[in-house]
Amino acid sequence: MSSTQRKRLLVAWLPAFRLERCGWSAREPVALVNRINGTLIVLSTTPSAAKRGVVKGMSATEARALIPTLHLEHRESPKPELVDLESLSRCFEILGPTYRTLGNESIAVELCEGVLGGENACVEAAVDTLRQMGHISVVTVVDGDRCDAESAALGLAIWRNRHAVIPPKRLSNALSEIPLEILAPLLMQNSTLANRLNTMGVTTASDFSKLQAAAIARRFGDEGLRLLKMVRADRTSQPPPPNRPPDLPSLYRELDSRVTTTTALMPHIKELVNCLAARLVANEQAATQIQLNFKLESTPDSVMTIRTVRPWRRASTILSLISQRLEQWSLNEVITALELKVIRKVRWYGSQPSLLHYNVTQKEPLEELVIRLEDTLGESKMFRPRRTSSHRPEAAWKDIGPAESGLTNDLVRRPSVILPRPETIGVEFKFGPRHVELDGRWLEVRGRMGPERISGEWWSEEHYSRDYWQLELNDGRRPWIFHDRRQNEWRLHGWFE
Numbered sequence: 001m002s003s004t005q006r007k008r009l010l011v012a013w014l015p016a017f018r019l020e021r022c023g024w025s026a027r028e029p030v031a032l033v034n035r036i037n038g039t040l041i042v043l044s045t046t047p048s049a050a051k052r053g054v055v056k057g058m059s060a061t062e063a064r065a066l067i068p069t070l071h072l073e074h075r076e077s078p079k080p081e082l083v084d085l086e087s088l089s090r091c092f093e094i095l096g097p098t099y100r101t102l103g104n105e106s107i108a109v110e111l112c113e114g115v116l117g118g119e120n121a122c123v124e125a126a127v128d129t130l131r132q133m134g135h136i137s138v139v140t141v142v143d144g145d146r147c148d149a150e151s152a153a154l155g156l157a158i159w160r161n162r163h164a165v166i167p168p169k170r171l172s173n174a175l176s177e178i179p180l181e182i183l184a185p186l187l188m189q190n191s192t193l194a195n196r197l198n199t200m201g202v203t204t205a206s207d208f209s210k211l212q213a214a215a216i217a218r219r220f221g222d223e224g225l226r227l228l229k230m231v232r233a234d235r236t237s238q239p240p241p242p243n244r245p246p247d248l249p250s251l252y253r254e255l256d257s258r259v260t261t262t263t264a265l266m267p268h269i270k271e272l273v274n275c276l277a278a279r280l281v282a283n284e285q286a287a288t289q290i291q292l293n294f295k296l297e298s299t300p301d302s303v304m305t306i307r308t309v310r311p312w313r314r315a316s317t318i319l320s321l322i323s324q325r326l327e328q329w330s331l332n333e334v335i336t337a338l339e340l341k342v343i344r345k346v347r348w349y350g351s352q353p354s355l356l357h358y359n360v361t362q363k364e365p366l367e368e369l370v371i372r373l374e375d376t377l378g379e380s381k382m383f384r385p386r387r388t389s390s391h392r393p394e395a396a397w398k399d400i401g402p403a404e405s406g407l408t409n410d411l412v413r414r415p416s417v418i419l420p421r422p423e424t425i426g427v428e429f430k431f432g433p434r435h436v437e438l439d440g441r442w443l444e445v446r447g448r449m450g451p452e453r454i455s456g457e458w459w460s461e462e463h464y465s466r467d468y469w470q471l472e473l474n475d476g477r478r479p480w481i482f483h484d485r486r487q488n489e490w491r492l493h494g495w496f497e
Helices: 047-051 060-066 078-094 118-132 149-160 171-175 180-187 193-198 205-209 213-231 262-282 315-327 366-377
Strands: 008-013 030-036 039-045 071-074 098-102 106-110 138-143 250-259 285-296 302-312 335-347 384-387 397-400 417-429 433-438 441-455 465-473 478-484 489-496
Touching: 008 118, 008 149, 030 047, 030 060, 039 047, 039 060, 078 098, 078 106, 078 118, 106 149, 118 138, 138 149, 138 171, 149 171, 149 180, 171 213, 180 193, 180 205, 180 213, 193 213, 205 213, 250 262, 262 285, 262 315, 262 335, 285 315, 302 315, 417 478, 433 465, 433 478
Parallel strands: 030 071
Antiparallel strands: 008 106, 008 138, 030 039, 098 106, 250 335, 285 302, 285 335, 384 397, 417 433, 417 489, 433 441, 441 465, 465 478, 478 489
């Protein structure tokens, strides 16, 4: 393929492949299931079952409640599925030499330049070949040099459910109205990004593409940036900035003359600070702690450490902090060299003038906020929760300092907000919670996970037995509720962010 030719990618989605390979027809109501934690969970469905409400992640009991005649196919080892899909992908050699499988039910191929009949003919050839082998498919062609082009094409196929050839440079327009709840899981399994965006009122790729990249990076990290690049159809790679300076700024300067006064020292410090600020700007960083080392002629080195309280990278601000410290520092020795280094730094996303000001729109990164609060309140006042071994949820945590290693959040199935006392609520239950009464009104349950049974310690005087459920309501909130099996009551115990 020539350098001027745009790379094009064909993706074939086989919605019923995992059941068709077992001998089922796409017109039959069938679900592929697997036992997870003692419950049969739906892994895949035929289009016939999907049209009647059976979806992935649903329990077999819920699926049978929707379709009493639903057939259940128990999944064998995942390896035979992948082997069969890999074998099926070889039929795409006629379209291009580079082909590969995507997940459990998709195939991608890079189209050769100047294929006879054009891209529409490639779509027809792929559909006819798969139909002859007993598989229905939805085929999409997109630009292949865009970020996560394979996932974008697969998302379009799932959403539109019809064949499409997206013209060059039109991928972002094609993705504009697609729901994020379709795109996000294709990039990252078990992603909660779509749910978090939904609570903000951002539901489509068009809404998401209007957000600022810096704001997305602060709130959603690399996961959000990756999704943003896909919906904007950015190119997969960009040339690195030329002459990028070192990641850790550190400057050293030997003094030619004998410096014995603070006044004579300041021009040298100013030059070092200007160079340091330029490096911080080029690296998109800000300093929160710097160190100035004075190399003395006949005595051990003197070290001055300065914490900036807030992240700074302006030369005038850093120089002002150093000047204030030098006013309280007595110079009793000849200085032969200076070294200025950054001890602690953070990514620079801009500053937030006031944390509590109501009209401030720019959010302060968490690591910067923690550093500022440590300086104001003291490190002993700051802590993070860590899960501990206890059957009782309200006692299953302890506080640790922010500087302690290993601060990963292992509260995988516990909410960030736990109520001091569980509140009694009303629940409509049918194969799981269907409606929940909160704040004096009934809300529909859009998603649920459970039950998780928790019982009291046998050695404790307080006995209890609870079935916990994680819910997602139609207003976007995610409560954590449980059924008290001893008293036959439903209670609200916490909220997931």
